[in-house]
Amino acid sequence: MATAQTQTAARLMMAPAVVLLLGWMLIPLSLTLWFSFQRYNLLMPGQEFFTGFDNYRYFLSHPNFWSALANTLILVGGVLTITIIGGTLLALLLDQPIFGQGIVRLLVIAPFFVMPTVSALVWKNMLMHPVNGLFSWIARVFVVQPIDWFAQAPMFSIIVIVAWQWLPFATLIILTALQSLDEEQKEAAGMDGAGPFPLFFYIILPHLARAITVVILIQTIFLLSIFAEILVTTNGGPGVATTNLTFLIYMQSLLQFDVGLASAGGIVAVILANIVAIFLLRIVGKNLEA
Amino acid sequence: MGSITLDHVTKSFGAVTIIPDISLDIRDGEFVVFVGPSGCGKSTLLRLIAGLEDVSGGKIMIDGADVTNAHPAQRKLSMVFQSYALYPHMSVRGNIAFPLKMEGASKEKIDEAVGNAAAILNLTDYLDRKPRQLSGGQRQRVAIGRAIVRQPKAFLFDEPLSNLDAALRVAMRLEISELHKKLGTTMIYVTHDQVEAMTMADKIVVLNAGRIEQYGTPLELYSKPANRFVAGFIGSPKMNFIEGAEAARFGAHAIGVRPEHFTVSQEAGSWKGVVGVAEHLGSDTFLYVKSESGDQLTVRTSGEIPVRSGETVHLTPMDGRVYRFDAQGHAIAG
Numbered sequence: 170m171a172t173a174q175t176q177t178a179a180r181l182m183m184a185p186a187v188v189l190l191l192g193w194m195l196i197p198l199s200l201t202l203w204f205s206f207q208r209y210n211l212l213m214p215g216q217e218f219f220t221g222f223d224n225y226r227y228f229l230s231h232p233n234f235w236s237a238l239a240n241t242l243i244l245v246g247g248v249l250t251i252t253i254i255g256g257t258l259l260a261l262l263l264d265q266p267i268f269g270q271g272i273v274r275l276l277v278i279a280p281f282f283v284m285p286t287v288s289a290l291v292w293k294n295m296l297m298h299p300v301n302g303l304f305s306w307i308a309r310v311f312v313v314q315p316i317d318w319f320a321q322a323p324m325f326s327i328i329v330i331v332a333w334q335w336l337p338f339a340t341l342i343i344l345t346a347l348q349s350l351d352e353e354q355k356e357a358a359g360m361d362g363a364g365p366f367p368l369f370f371y372i373i374l375p376h377l378a379r380a381i382t383v384v385i386l387i388q389t390i391f392l393l394s395i396f397a398e399i400l401v402t403t404n405g406g407p408g409v410a411t412t413n414l415t416f417l418i419y420m421q422s423l424l425q426f427d428v429g430l431a432s433a434g435g436i437v438a439v440i441l442a443n444i445v446a447i448f449l450l451r452i453v454g455k456n457l458e459a
Numbered sequence: 460m461g462s463i464t465l466d467h468v469t470k471s472f473g474a475v476t477i478i479p480d481i482s483l484d485i486r487d488g489e490f491v492v493f494v495g496p497s498g499c500g501k502s503t504l505l506r507l508i509a510g511l512e513d514v515s516g517g518k519i520m521i522d523g524a525d526v527t528n529a530h531p532a533q534r535k536l537s538m539v540f541q542s543y544a545l546y547p548h549m550s551v552r553g554n555i556a557f558p559l560k561m562e563g564a565s566k567e568k569i570d571e572a573v574g575n576a577a578a579i580l581n582l583t584d585y586l587d588r589k590p591r592q593l594s595g596g597q598r599q600r601v602a603i604g605r606a607i608v609r610q611p612k613a614f615l616f617d618e619p620l621s622n623l624d625a626a627l628r629v630a631m632r633l634e635i636s637e638l639h640k641k642l643g644t645t646m647i648y649v650t651h652d653q654v655e656a657m658t659m660a661d662k663i664v665v666l667n668a669g670r671i672e673q674y675g676t677p678l679e680l681y682s683k684p685a686n687r688f689v690a691g692f693i694g695s696p697k698m699n700f701i702e703g704a705e706a707a708r709f710g711a712h713a714i715g716v717r718p719e720h721f722t723v724s725q726e727a728g729s730w731k732g733v734v735g736v737a738e739h740l741g742s743d744t745f746l747y748v749k750s751e752s753g754d755q756l757t758v759r760t761s762g763e764i765p766v767r768s769g770e771t772v773h774l775t776p777m778d779g780r781v782y783r784f785d786a787q788g789h790a791i792a793g
């Protein structure tokens with residue numbers, strides 16, 4: 170479409186942004202890469218030396234590494250499932266002409282504006298607390314033994330909290346896509362005899378595919394590095410039940426002051442993220458074309 | 460199997476009444492065209508028949524059965540939308556098969572029906588393409604294909620040709636007419652192009668501001684317009700209207716003469732005028748004449764007339780071709 174001239178001009182115009190972005194990403198990344206090959210502990214200053222792949226060996230053979238990896242994937246998968254399904258249903262609901270539509274939409278978006286630490290604290294102390302929480306109060310009203318959420322279902326609790334935060338994002342993107350669906354297409358499908366369910370699965374869902382893909386890709390990037398919610402609520406426990414890779418790296422570096430090991434963990438996390446991204450693009454990426 | 464009756468149908472959007480009161484009888488197998496100026500309610504009327512809008516009052520009957528409150532799918536009508544409304548993520552095959560799939564038809568039956576429709580519409584080579592890989596005319600045909608596989612009681616078309624270029628319009632117009640002959644199914648066709656209306660219709664409904672001005676065959680509307688609106692709307696170029704003293708001589712508030720109903724002479728005639736512009740098209744000549752009484756008249760004559768701009772001509776309306784209208788615009792008989 171573009172001529173050679175406009176292409177050159179476009180490249181020149183983009184150059185500053187690209188250089189800035191590259192510097193922004195490449196310098197920290199290469200520093201991390203550099204540290205990951207160093208024996209570098211803050212408790213032993215001045216004793217840094219090159220150790221090759223030792224840090225990686227330690228990190229990968231850490232007794233908690235595989236469980237942290239599994240936890241990361243469970244967390245991402247769980248939150249994605251809840252937000253995509255919930256977001257689609259909410260979007261369908263919000264697309265209906267309902268009373269007080271504006272207010273309802275605002276309320277739905279609200280959780281997105283709450284800081285992760287704050288929302289985790291609210292959930293921990295006001296909703297899921299075994300004594301003072303709303304859920305335990307409801308349980309007692311129905312004369313049921315209240316659940317100690319973070320002790321009995323720690324991973325599930327964190328998934329719920331994070332899903333609550335990301336639901337508005339998914340809902341908003343999917344709602345926008347929903348509203349861009351041509352009204353005549355729905356009418357045509359209606360005349361062709363498609364009831365609500367066929368309409369949803371044959372017409373609406375394919376139309377939403379691209380938006381859902383975007384939601385999955387963006388959320389995955391952020392969900393791979395969930396940290397604040399875990400720190401504030403379970404602190405990775407009980408045991409290592411809610412320790413994901415980010416939290417494991419935090420424990421290595423800040424609790425043991427081992428910069429080299431933590432950097433190796435960081436690089437492992439980057440590689441993992443890339444593997445996940447490649448898989449995702451393979452599975453859902455074709456929705457983004459054309 | 461496809462008569463449609465509207466019985467005092469009204470439609471309002473909130474406080475705005477779009478269709479005050481329409482009664483209409485469409486017989487089985489007829490090709491009926493709704494024409495009228497933009498915004499007169501053609502699409503709204505079609506959507507009421509399709510069931511995509513609820514009526515505010517009155518009854519709609521298909522084959523004698525009251526369908527006023529029936530769901531669009533239950534009415535067994537097919538609609539071709541102006542935007543085609545094809546399903547973009549399905550192939551042509553998927554699009555055409557969709558109504559049958561929703562009916563729960565068997566795989567063999569679907570394949571056969573899709574094959575037939577594709578053969579009728581020359582789409583066989585495109586069955587595996589997506590709609591966006593098709594030209595405008597091909598998309599149009601896919602939309603028609605999707606409409607015919609259901610074997611509906613009637614087809615509803617909403618300005619199906621308005622997105623196509625002039626040559627393709629003429630071709631598709633013929634194709635739709637031929638399709639109507641082949642299938643013999645009732646068709647309702649909305650357009651604001653009166654040439655389309657005249658060439659395709661068995662009957663034309665002329666709408667104006669949500670009212671039926673006249674309902675009849677194309678030639679009836681042409682030769683016996685019920686009022687000034689229909690007289691002006693049907694026929695191209697438009698009918699000439701003359702008011703005042705000249706009209707009073709005919710005992711009317713206004714008289715109308717079609718451009719093709721003048722005899723042009725350079726010596727003598729009823730009205731004298733000066734030619735403003737003369738368009739020589741070869742087959743026809745259009746003269747834009749300013750008459751002595753100040754009226755602007757369009758005249759259509761044979762191609763060989765040697766009249767030029769600035770010359771004086773005499774115009775005489777042909778016998779029995781002067782339409783007379785009263786002050787309300789109604790035609791005066793006789």
Ligand SMILES: Nc1ncnc2c1ncn2[C@@H]1O[C@H](COP(=O)(O)OP(=O)(O)OP(=O)(O)O)[C@@H](O)[C@H]1O
Binds near residue numbers: 472496
């Ligand atoms: N959903 C609606 N709400 C309010 N007014 C509407 C609605 N749909 C149509 N109208 C009004 O009804 C009138 C008739 O509209 P309609 O679409 O039937 O016109 P039309 O004859 O099909 O015109 P066109 O030739 O431009 O397609 C218009 O004045 C339009 O503004």
Ligand SMILES: [Mg+2]
Binds near residue numbers: 501502618
């Ligand atoms: Mg219209």
